[in-house]
Amino acid sequence: MSEKRSSEAWGGLQFNVSQLLKSPTGTRRDYDIEVDLFPLDGNMVIVAPVRGHVGFLRAGNGILVTGRLETAVELECTRCLSEFRLPVCLEIEEEFRPTVDIASGAVVSHDGDQDVANLIDEHHILDLTEVVRQDVWLGLPTSPVCRPDCQGLCPHCGQNRDQGSCTCETETIDLRWAPLIASVSDRGD
Ligand SMILES: [Zn+2]
Numbered sequence: 032m033s034e035k036r037s038s039e040a041w042g043g044l045q046f047n048v049s050q051l052l053k054s055p056t057g058t059r060r061d062y063d064i065e066v067d068l069f070p071l072d073g074n075m076v077i078v079a080p081v082r083g084h085v086g087f088l089r090a091g092n093g094i095l096v097t098g099r100l101e102t103a104v105e106l107e108c109t110r111c112l113s114e115f116r117l118p119v120c121l122e123i124e125e126e127f128r129p130t131v132d133i134a135s136g137a138v139v140s141h142d143g144d145q146d147v148a149n150l151i152d153e154h155h156i157l158d159l160t161e162v163v164r165q166d167v168w169l170g171l172p173t174s175p176v177c178r179p180d181c182q183g184l185c186p187h188c189g190q191n192r193d194q195g196s197c198t199c200e201t202e203t204i205d206l207r208w209a210p211l212i213a214s215v216s217d218r219g220d
């Protein structure tokens with residue numbers, strides 16, 4: 032059995048899975064996701080809708096969520112300090128477990144290894160928000176650059192060298208290459 036739904040507004044990463052939890056192992060549901068504006072921790076912000084597709088599979092003791100989502104984040108370039116947009120692709124594969132047994136209503140205990148982000152709450156709401164947040168966070172580069180050949184800022188005057196040269200540029204290059212130029216000259220070239 033497969034059922035397709037769409038999520039529209041923010042909050043579209045929360046799904047009521049009570050019916051799916053009552054269904055036999057192997058039951059699958061598919062969802063198209065499109066969620067706007069998704070604030071992130073720190074000074075990094077999601078700037079494009081979170082879009083994609085996820086499938087929920089009733090399996091084992093819970094629900095296996097797989098899928099692929101795309102979005103974009105705004106980051107600050109570590110070389111030129113300008114803000115730029117970085118596309119992000121998330122491959123989701125997470126097992127969610129219930130905190131309440133769907134048949135008896137009894138509380139299900141979990142050991143300390145269980146990630147709380149992957150628990151279905153007592154109202155049978157499966158919330159992908161934290162999983163998406165963590166996956167975006169983990170996928171970010173440690174030293175983001177706006178483009179691979181970003182020239183960065185002049186260490187002397189702070190001029191963004193992608194936007195134009197400064198008067199100290201010649202001097203900077205001369206200093207940096209001086210030992211190399213000297214050694215080349217020594218070889219008589
Ligand atoms: Zn840059």
Ligand SMILES: [Zn+2]
Pocket residue numbers: 185186187188189190197198199200
């Ligand atoms: Zn300069």
